[in-house]
Amino acid sequence: MTNLPGIVITGASGRMGQMLIKTVQESDKARLVGVLERPGHDWIGKDIGECMGGAPMGVAVSDDALELFAHAQAVIDFTAPAATVEFAGLAAQARAVHVIGTTGLSEDDLKKINAAARHATVVRAGNMSLGVNLLVQLTKKVAAALDEDFDIEVIEAHHNKKVDAPSGTALMLGEAAAEGRGVSLDNVSDRGRDGITGARERGHIGFSAIRGGDIVGEHDVLFAAPGERVVLRHIATDRAIFARGALKAALWGQGKAPGEYDMMDVLGL
Ligand SMILES: NC(=O)c1ccc[n+]([C@@H]2O[C@H](COP(=O)([O-])OP(=O)(O)OC[C@H]3O[C@@H](n4cnc5c(N)ncnc54)[C@H](O)[C@@H]3O)[C@@H](O)[C@H]2O)c1
Ligand SMILES: O=C(O)C1=N[C@H](C(=O)O)CCC1
Secondary structure, three states, rough: OOOOOEEEOOOOOOHHHHHHHHHHHHOOOEEEEEEEEOOOOOOOOOHHHHHHHOOOOOEEEEEOHHHOOOOOOEEEOOOOHHHHHHHHHHHHHHOOOEOOOOOOOOOHHHHHHHHHHHOOOEEEEOOOOOHHHHHHHHHHHHHOOOOOOOEEEEEEEOOOOOOOOHHHHHHHHHHHHHHHHHHHHHHHHOOOOOOOOOOOOOOOOOEEEEEEOOOOOOEEEEEEEOOOOEEEEEOOOOOOHHHHHHHHHHOOOOOOOOOOEEEHHHHHO
C-alpha cells in the first residue's frame, strides 16, 4: 500500500480538484498524500473529506505547496496560470511528476513550464480525456485529406464559470487542423469575429466560444465546403474523464526522463 505513488492535488476545492481527489482516493494504484488550496481559503487546515461533504479522509487541506510536493511522487494541477507556473518550479525542485491540466497559459507561462521540465517530468494537455485526444488525431487526418475548399471552424461550449477562451481543447484541435494542412496556426487563426469582418479568408481556421449553464465541455470541428459539411464532435458529460486521464498521466510519468510530455505520449496515440 505505502509503495503506491503518492499524489498531491492542487486547487482542492475546485470543480476539477474535487473530482481528482475522489478519483485518486478510489484508485488502487495511487494514494492521496496531500491537497492544496490558495492561502486564506476557508478549507485550509480542515479534513478534505469533510469539506467535500463526505466522510473524513485523514488528509488536511494545506496552503504549503513546497512541503506537500516534497512528500509526493506526482502533483496533479488543474488551477490557474499563475499558480501553475509557480507549481512547475516547486514540483521540479521536489522532483515530482507535474501533471498540468490548467488552460489559458500564455507564451511566457509556457516558456517557464518548459524551463522547469529540464529538471522534472511534466505532462501537460488542454484536455486529458481519451476521446478528445483521439479527436485531435482525427482532426489532423481529415484536415490533411480535405483541401482549402473546406473552411475549418472550431466551435466549443462550456459552463458559465469558465474564465478562458478559446478553450485549451479548441486550441489543441486548431493546432491539429493547422498541422494537417501544413500551416502555422498563428498565421491562419480567426478569433472573436464581430462587426464588419469582411468575407471569410480561404485557408483560415475560425474559433467560436459558447458559455452557459453547467455545460461540461463540447467541441465540434466543422469542415464546410460548397454542397457538403463534415463535423467531428466530442461531448463531455462528466469531469471524471479528465480526472481519470490525469491520474493515468501521473502514473505513466513515474520513472520517465525529465521533459515535457502530452496525453498522446501517455495514451500511445
Ligand atoms: N486539461 C483538462 O482536461 C481540463 C479539464 C477540465 C478543466 N481544465 C482546466 O483546469 C483549470 C481549473 O478548472 P476548474 O473548473 O476546476 O476551476 P475552478 O475555478 O473550479 O478551480 C480552480 C481551483 O484552483 C484554486 N487555486 C487557484 N490558485 C491557487 C493557488 N495559488 N494555490 C492553490 N490553489 C489555487 C482555486 O481556489 C480553485 O479552487 C482551468 O484552467 C480549466 O480550463 C482542464
Ligand atoms: O471546464 C473547463 O474549464 C474545461 N477546460 C478544458 C479546456 O479548456 O478545454 C477542458 C474541458 C473542460
